[in-house]
Amino acid sequence: MAELRYAEALHAALLGEMRRDPSVVVFGEDVGVYGGVFKVTRDMQAEFGPERVRDTPISEQVIAGMAVGASMMGLKPVAEIMYVDFLPLCLDQLLNQASVLPFVWGDQVTLPFVLRTQGGAGAGAGAQHSKSLEAMVAHIPGIKVVMPATPADAKGLLAAAIRDPNPVVFIEHKFLYNTRGPVPDGEHLVEIGKAAIARPGSDVTIVASSRMVLESLKAAEALAAEGISAEVVDIRTLRPLDTETIVGSVRRTHRCVVVNEGWRFGGYGAELAATIGELAFGWLDAPVARLGALDMPVPYSQPLELATIPDAARIAAAARDAVRAGHG
Amino acid sequence: MAELRYAEALHAALLGEMRRDPSVVVFGEDVGVYGGVFKVTRDMQAEFGPERVRDTPISEQVIAGMAVGASMMGLKPVAEIMYVDFLPLCLDQLLNQASVLPFVWGDQVTLPFVLRTQGGAGAGAGAQHSKSLEAMVAHIPGIKVVMPATPADAKGLLAAAIRDPNPVVFIEHKFLYNTRGPVPDGEHLVEIGKAAIARPGSDVTIVASSRMVLESLKAAEALAAEGISAEVVDIRTLRPLDTETIVGSVRRTHRCVVVNEGWRFGGYGAELAATIGELAFGWLDAPVARLGALDMPVPYSQPLELATIPDAARIAAAARDAVRAGHG
Amino acid sequence: MQNAPSLEMQAELYMKMQVVRLLEEAIGRLHKEGRTRGPIHRCDGQEAVGIGATAALEREDIVTSTHRGHAHYVGKGVDTGRLMAEIMGRATGTCRGRGGHMLVADREVGLLGGCGIVGGALPVAVGQALAFQVRRQPSVVLAFYGDGAAQIGACHEAMNAAALWKLPLVFLCEHNLYGLTVHARAQSSVADLASRAAGYGIPGEIVDGNDVLAVHAATARAVQRARRGEGPTLVEAKTYRLLGFSTSDVGGYQPAEEVAAWKPRDPIPNMAARLAAELGADRVAALDADAAAEVERAVAFALESPLPAIGELDAGEYVKGAA
């Protein structure tokens, strides 16, 4: 078990799958010669050649459509969209092709591709490079959506995504690439569709994904000091959602905070809150608290930017309120 | 008060605004010479000329981007995207331009444009022409989203949308164009952001929009025969949402069914259920029931297609269950 | 079938055009009787493009189609009975009734496949051609698109990428003078779309789209070039849609003179006359009869076929099993 950065864990997973299966191909903007702007595909073109690790033109529709077409014909593409902010440019290919064809063509094709991208605010990258758009992709049937929070899950889920016969949108976080953690050596697979209890607890459940898991763990630490035991559930896969683990936790703690970095209104947190509200109805001692980004474009200036996204302090405050309301 | 078809009501609103304000311009595919595939812009090019009523190339990104650019410079565009299924093709312009610029450029521009489109299943138009994608648009900050259910609201909300200084996405329904109803003559404005009680009731609240309002009214009729009094709330504006009217109703009835024609998972119904779960927590006698389309592409064949979308029978069943659970 | 077609082959091309025409006429009748659903897009007058172009392909080659794809489907060899069944939403359809007339696919014969999003299949075609290239398969992709589709962003991205990588891909533009109702002059900045080929460094060729042999020859050249690894070609077939854009068209925008001018160029009677001169009028009548019989069989098969069972929706949204 090595200690790796999240970016290195992704690199290891991709490298392992590329070596294992010659039908895996990588393409996207700047993934070849440069090795990716976040260096996840570093040195891969040197090992596998420009045909398997291909720089593309700035043509997001072709990147996504190519993943659809090539996977239909037997390749296993791992395509990259540099920022999730650019995903809307190829959402048509996801909604009207990837989602549609396997089912509507009566099971004549499978589309085993992965679309890697990354999102998240806080880096001063401005309104067009800081969004969290997972809610839009997670609404599309037939496409799995994965958002790893730890280096180990980054490795295990990426390998599983590449082997999955369905399209998988794999959303990384620009602030996680440099985080470190223990990662199993060699082949490591994490099942898609299973949440993880990142920290057990008994007073309140905090349901989070991606970077918000780290903020939630910080919040849980702070709450523990106050005598509040928070359980943190890392959902890992946004679609299909592991309702069993989440609802099971809430039925034990009776209080819940859901945290998502995307905009609150109509965001992924709404799905979580609605599902929990339905399946844990009789168990809830307080309304599900829902945290998300302020409903506005991400501003550039640091104080404004940081004010728009949830953090450990805000998560802890919501959990505290839920526990108090639950006792009220 | 004339009896008009929904399509005629839209036509009347547009005509009124075009005559009133010379800065209103209309453009989109087939809106000019042909008058629109649903005939909403019928005869307008003859009255206002091809400069104000313009056929565009099949270029959805330009249609949306043009609305952004032209509205910034003083025109009031009413642009059309023929099917909501094609909206993903120009979602980048909505997410990365329309949503962003007024706020991020520090209030230097306003974008008073309307993007009309239509959605909905049941017509045998297949998976690429039958979707309901309002959840994706309603997630975008800075853009208002309107979905009228009646001819009167179609007229009043379209006129209000054209006068609104913000971008408004206006989603019609292909099955509503031929429905008839009383429509006020002359200038008629309906405030954006206000829901309507389409039918008052006391046992259960059914919250719906667009065509699902009609199905809900049918369900309420059937329920009345069984002695169940259902209140139907037509939300009309999906963003900004009139939580006051909705939550007020649920606090009175203590039970709620939300109905949306879009896919259930991560759909607009999740936002409704989450909001109601939060703001009516202590008032709910049963979990909020959430109805939406089955989570799969819309199949072509009629029995399959109809099985995927909510209808009066399924709404009534959910309301019945909620009332029973509430008494249990 | 890469040389000039024999007379027998020409007879087959003719018959296939006739099958498309009669099939669409049958669809038109069924639609009027309320027995089909949704808007259906016919290609009356354009049959020579789809039939001529697909005839230049091998079975392993792939065709991507459009919302107006009946000639592509028939040309690539889709069984007409299963095709009609798909159009009628039957369980025996090529896509088990889930696709409908715009989303027909038949992997067996290399049709992958119909697409109702204008230009939406072009990036997919790039991926298919990429797979052929990476896997060293000698096959090509033939991607149909319309003069309207030529104006959409995806078309540009696909052409640049295919040209850049010299993919085995032929872009076949069916220029029928209209988008839905908008005349080409009101939606395209240039009359000849083949002029765009130079901007991607690929050959662009204009061909009479109402001459099935000319379309075949031009496509065959482009296919050979693609198979040799020299990359894509843009073939622009000039043609005309004699009827409305779909079964829901209420008309009023195609000038009568324009239709009248194109009517004599209808590819089917013209080809019939050409063949009659070579093979005799009896042979042509026999071909017509064969086509009619085939369409009759296809329609009967579709109408007798059951609708799909609702229970099959339970299978859920995902393809199961590890790859």
Place this chain on the structure above:
Amino acid sequence: MQNAPSLEMQAELYMKMQVVRLLEEAIGRLHKEGRTRGPIHRCDGQEAVGIGATAALEREDIVTSTHRGHAHYVGKGVDTGRLMAEIMGRATGTCRGRGGHMLVADREVGLLGGCGIVGGALPVAVGQALAFQVRRQPSVVLAFYGDGAAQIGACHEAMNAAALWKLPLVFLCEHNLYGLTVHARAQSSVADLASRAAGYGIPGEIVDGNDVLAVHAATARAVQRARRGEGPTLVEAKTYRLLGFSTSDVGGYQPAEEVAAWKPRDPIPNMAARLAAELGADRVAALDADAAAEVERAVAFALESPLPAIGELDAGEYVKGAA
């Protein structure tokens, strides 16, 4: 300023290029000190394009820019203090610190505006030009885009629409040989992007992007044509980005020989030499000093300015009031 620029005007163009260079050098230093945020895209070596092209405009004309827009901003006349303040996220910035360096806009001087989505501003530019045309205003839009942006769908849609409607729009392609790190030969199917103009029936002109006077002249011709109602022109300025794609570039992909070959073509020393020959070295030194003083003032203004107050976020997401 539509004729060949006077010597005084040339001196001003030179000074503006120098302001951009020094401003970006200051940004580079601030970035190294950790005092700026996010990736910042400098245009060292390309200053002649932005400065030369914008000099062909009137104040009422509109510029749409890119992620690499500092020369466009300065050229169009944005106050350098407020520009630096925006780049530093200050309340005194042109966008009150909400935009950052990629999203600078200044309505007063006709900059509307920066855009971090590659190609994303081109459809917006079509709308702006449409408004000028419909409202019979004599103004034009100058839309900058890169050789990488030329491959994206929106660029194609915008060019077709603008050409079709003869909109008052100039497409100015800054061909600096690279996308982010991908060489033009690996992302564009053609070396000369001006060759695409013919596919839209508009003129395409190639110009030395490192010669500020040549860029100015070509743009002025295109602007005049647009103002006469004759529609868009594609001007392709060949240039080179001497530094990395942004402050986060770790390098390794621009061959040293390539950089070395372009270094002598740096537009600033070349223009300095030209001007020195005409106006004397002292005058050039004075211009350099003025530029340095302006940049120093701008940086000081930015650094002294306050950050925005969080409370302003309460204003909410919508523009208030009826139109």
